[in-house]
Amino acid sequence: GYGQVLISEDFDAGTSFPSGWMSPTLPAFTITSSQACSGNSARGPLSPNSIAPELAYMNEEGATGEDIIVSFDYKILQNTTGNPATTGDVGSFELQYSIDDGHSWTTYFTIDQTTHTSSSNCVTLTHTIAGTDVPAGSEFAWKIKGSHNQGSHYIYVDNFSASEQVSCLQPVDLVIEDV
Numbered sequence: 001g002y003g004q005v006l007i008s009e010d011f012d013a014g015t016s017f018p019s020g021w022m023s024p025t026l027p028a029f030t031i032t033s034s035q036a037c038s039g040n041s042a043r044g045p046l047s048p049n050s051i052a053p054e055l056a057y058m059n060e061e062g063a064t065g066e067d068i069i070v071s072f073d074y075k076i077l078q079n080t081t082g083n084p085a086t087t088g089d090v091g092s093f094e095l096q097y098s099i100d101d102g103h104s105w106t107t108y109f110t111i112d113q114t115t116h117t118s119s120s121n122c123v124t125l126t127h128t129i130a131g132t133d134v135p136a137g138s139e140f141a142w143k144i145k146g147s148h149n150q151g152s153h154y155i156y157v158d159n160f161s162a163s164e165q166v167s168c169l170q171p172v173d174l175v176i177e178d179v
Contacts (some may be wrong), residue, residue: 005061005068005140007162012039020059020070029055029157037073037122037158044144046091047079047152055157056143060103064166065136068129070095071167072160073122074111079152085120087111091149097129099138105145106133131164 004080008016008106021042023029035052036043076090092112098106108116109127117123134140142162146150146155 001172004166005063005134005162005164007057007059007061007142007160007164008145009057009160010028010146011042011158015040018144020057021055022058023053023055023144025050025054027053031054032137033079035154035156035172037075037156039158041073041122041156044146044157045153046076046093046110046146046148046151046155047080048148050146051148053139053146053155056102056141057160057162060101061140062164063099063134063136063138063140064131064163064164065134066131066166068127068131068134068162068164069095070097070142070162071124071126073124073158074156075119075122076111076116076153076155077120079154083154084122085118086116087118087154088151089149089152090151092147093155094145094147095127096143098141098143098147099134101139102141105143121143122156124159136177
């Protein structure tokens with residue numbers, strides 16, 4: 001059999017976490033329409049009371065060993081009146097993947113003061129995780145993990161997708177009556 005990493009989530013179905021998504025930290029990420037990128041977004045606090053927030057997708061997506069393109073919209077806003085965009089060293093967010101269903105994690109990019117695009121509008125991040133790093137049969141999982149430095153902020157995540165670039169597979173053992 002063949003598997004494929006194919007995840008697409010806009011968080012617009014409601015205010016509960018969609019299937020496979022979770023926030024194992026307290027205070028947790030929430031699904032909200034307040035200041036969202038569009039519709040609803042996952043929003044996580046980064047503050048003295050939430051020094052290492054996490055948002056994860058854990059649904060045992062079986063990989064084929066091809067490259068995985070991960071893309072999502074994000075913004076980081078100050079938790080003050082008017083929610084202006086952040087500037088300075090507020091902390092960082094590690095983008096991580098797992099090939100063993102979350103037992104160990106690899107950081108492939110870090111959003112910090114040197115890589116963050118300060119904006120009150122959402123910006124899109126897109127990265128390719130090489131297929132050689134996610135072998136066929138791996139149980140792919142993804143997460144974003146914060147690390148607080150100063151101030152009180154929110155990160156918003158929306159329009160997430162992770163998809164393997166799989167060639168069209170030829171059918172085998174076709175039975176004409178079943179088509």
